[in-house]
Amino acid sequence: MSLHHYQEDFMGIDRFFQEAVYHDQTDLNAASTVEVELYEHTCMYPTFAEIARQSGHPEVAAMFDAIAREEGEHAELVQKLYGELEVTDTPETQEAKRLVATIEAEMEKVASDPRGLRRALETALEVESIEATKTYPAFAALARQQGREDVALVFDEITRSETRHMNWVQRALDTLVPA
Numbered sequence: 636m637s638l639h640h641y642q643e644d645f646m647g648i649d650r651f652f653q654e655a656v657y658h659d660q661t662d663l664n665a666a667s668t669v670e671v672e673l674y675e676h677t678c679m680y681p682t683f684a685e686i687a688r689q690s691g692h693p694e695v696a697a698m699f700d701a702i703a704r705e706e707g708e709h710a711e712l713v714q715k716l717y718g719e720l721e722v723t724d725t726p727e728t729q730e731a732k733r734l735v736a737t738i739e740a741e742m743e744k745v746a747s748d749p750r751g752l753r754r755a756l757e758t759a760l761e762v763e764s765i766e767a768t769k770t771y772p773a774f775a776a777l778a779r780q781q782g783r784e785d786v787a788l789v790f791d792e793i794t795r796s797e798t799r800h801m802n803w804v805q806r807a808l809d810t811l812v813p814a
């Protein structure tokens with residue numbers, strides 16, 4: 636996965652991006668979803684909230700906190716269907732977590748540069764857009780094809796939630812951090 640929508644790299648914030656991996660088996664898509672949603676819940680969005688808080692944008696921080704909470708709920712919705720899926724981090728998730736830790740260690744530097752919050756918002760927009768328009772609709776369609784209507788309904792619900800996230804982040808980018 637590479638990000639091409641935005642030219643500017645700032646301390647690798649765009650490399651926080653992590654997405655669920657497509658499989659041709661619904662169960663594997665579910666496990667990948669839990670892995671990524673937990674990463675977003677515990678790692679990526681709490682750090683984005685911290686960047687926003689320390690950059691003096693408490694309303695953006697509150698939005699990232701709310702998104703972080705809901706990503707945890709997405710993981711739970713899927714886990715509930717399967718009864719505690721066994722989830723291990725892929726090397727990509729491990730690398731993303733390592734990058735987040737480096738940003739945490741340099742939080743003051745990141746938050747004092749306006750590019751920090753802007754890149755966090757742009758990365759969040761990319762993540763949410765792909766999840767809302769590609770990944771989860773595809774997972775729902777495959778689950779339906781494979782006769783797992785229960786799983787498909789959960790992916791439908793997650794898709795709606797990611798669409799809301801996408802719209803919140805877009806609004807924050809448009810109004811709170813003018814270019």
Ligand SMILES: [Fe+2]
Nearest residue numbers: 672705706709
């Ligand atoms: Fe999510």
Ligand SMILES: [Fe+2]
Nearest residue numbers: 763796797800
């Ligand atoms: Fe989301």
